[in-house]
Structure formats: structure tokens, C-alpha cells
Amino acid sequence: MLDRWTMPLTQRPLTAIARHLARRGVTPDHVTLVAFIVGLLALPLLAFEVYWLALVAIVLNRTGDGLDGALARHVGQPTDSGGFLDIGLDFVFYAAVVLGFALADPERNALPAAVLLFAFIGTGTSFLAFAIMAARHDLNRPHFQRKAFYYLHGLTEGTETVVALVVFCVWPGAFPALALVFAIACMITTATRLWGGYHTLKALSSGGLSGTPDTKG
Incomplete structure (x- = not known):
């Protein structure tokens, strides 16, 4: 939701x-x-x-996640393989952070962590499934020209996820409640992406859309 405003500021x-x-x-x-x-x-x-050291590792990782794309554009070498590697490792990283909290206090954190991982699967699969179909229909990226994949907007995108991970580290004792709140937001994102993606692709298949659809989820 916030990526369209935060991305230009970081470039x-x-x-x-x-x-x-x-x-x-x-x-x-x-x-x-x-x-x-x-x-x-x-x-x-x-x-x-x-x-606090975990927070440093998370911030450095997210900085690198933006830096690799900036470097690819600067040297004129943005590639499909690089975009694939970037997004694939991103999802592994997100899951690793949640697992870390589960291991820190299994009795309190394990169930909320499991719910959040469940929600992450929904946002991840809806993200990638639509990207595959967008490529098949030659859809461009009107709001995210710097992204390797076209995807539907949602309540939780990169910026919101980074903020959530930072908040988890700053207030680890509140992880169970915070994780459940963020999981609900991710589930809303999944639902809106599935709804928006389905109707966008259905309209394309029936000839009701052409060019760049409005995909604000």
C-alpha cells in the first residue's frame, strides 16, 4: 500500500x-x-x-534488497534471473525471521508465528501467481516500473512488511499480538489480490480490458 510513495524516496x-x-x-x-x-x-x-542485532541484520538485508535493483539499473543489467533470485530469497528471508521468533519463545510465539507464515503463503502465492499471468498477457507495471514482477497492490506490501519486522524486534514481548494483527492484514491482502486478479484476468480473457488495467487491490 505504501510502496508507491516510499520507493521514490529511497532511489x-x-x-x-x-x-x-x-x-x-x-x-x-x-x-x-x-x-x-x-x-x-x-x-x-x-x-x-x-x-537488536537481529534488527540490524534485518535492516541491512532490506537495504540490500533495494540496492541490488538500483545497481542493476545503473549498470544496465536488469535480468530475469536476477529478479527471480531476488524475490525467491526475499520470501525465504521473511519466513526465517518469523521462524526465529517462534524459536525464541515457542510456548508464546509458535502459534502466532504459524498463523503469520500461513498468511505469508497467501500473499506470496497470490503475488507470484498473478505475476505469471501478467507476463502471459504482457501487462506492464504502471506504478512499479522498478519491480521485476507485475503484481496487484495490497494492504501489506514491502514497506508494511519491513515496518512489521522492525516493530517485532523493538517490542518482542508483544510479538504474539502484533503477529496476529499483521497476519490479518496479510489475509486481507491475499483476498483482495485474488479477487482483483481473478476479475482482471477474466476481463482480459473476454476482451473487456486491454493495455494496463487498474489493479489497485
Whole structure:
């Protein structure tokens, strides 16, 4: 929901860093992989309840997630393989963070973590399923030109997820309640994406739409 406003704000600093990295021969895939490895450190850190260090790992991972795309655009090398690697590792990272909280306090956190992972599966599958169909119908990305995939808007997107992960780390004792609230928001996103995606693709199949549909979910 907030990505369309936050993404333009982050492009200038990310591009400045990307120029610096490009001069040193760093590739976008290098950034993706390093960011993922750093992000995975959050899992054991959360499990051992070292929340502030886990927060650092999460922030560095999310910074790298934006930086790899900025670097790819700067060097003129945005690729399908890079976009695939980026989004695939993103979902593994999100699941790892939730698992970390479950391991930190299984008695209190396990069930809310399971519910949140269930909700993440819904947002992830609706995201990727529509991206596949959008590619088949040659839909472009009117609001997210910098994304590797076309997808429907929703209540919970990248910005909201980052904010949620940060809040979890700042107030770990409130994780059960916070996770359930965010899970509900993710389920709403899944429902609106499924509804919007179904009707968008149905209209395309019947010839009712052409070009760039309004996909505000």
C-alpha cells in the first residue's frame, strides 16, 4: 500500500551507493546473495533473543534488497534471473525471521508465528501467481516500473512488511499480538489480490480490458 510513495524516496541514496559499488566491480547478484546471507543471521539472533542485532541484520538485508535493483539499473543489467533470485530469497528471508521468533519463545510465539507464515503463503502465492499471468498477457507495471514482477497492490506490501519486522524486534514481548494483527492484514491482502486478479484476468480473457488495467487491490 505504501510502496508507491516510499520507493521514490529511497532511489536517490540507493543509486548513489550503486555507483560506488559499480566502480568496484560488484554485481547485482553479489549484492542479492550477500544481503540474503546477512539477513539469515537474524534467525539465530532472534532464536537467542538478541533482538537488536537481529534488527540490524534485518535492516541491512532490506537495504540490500533495494540496492541490488538500483545497481542493476545503473549498470544496465536488469535480468530475469536476477529478479527471480531476488524475490525467491526475499520470501525465504521473511519466513526465517518469523521462524526465529517462534524459536525464541515457542510456548508464546509458535502459534502466532504459524498463523503469520500461513498468511505469508497467501500473499506470496497470490503475488507470484498473478505475476505469471501478467507476463502471459504482457501487462506492464504502471506504478512499479522498478519491480521485476507485475503484481496487484495490497494492504501489506514491502514497506508494511519491513515496518512489521522492525516493530517485532523493538517490542518482542508483544510479538504474539502484533503477529496476529499483521497476519490479518496479510489475509486481507491475499483476498483482495485474488479477487482483483481473478476479475482482471477474466476481463482480459473476454476482451473487456486491454493495455494496463487498474489493479489497485
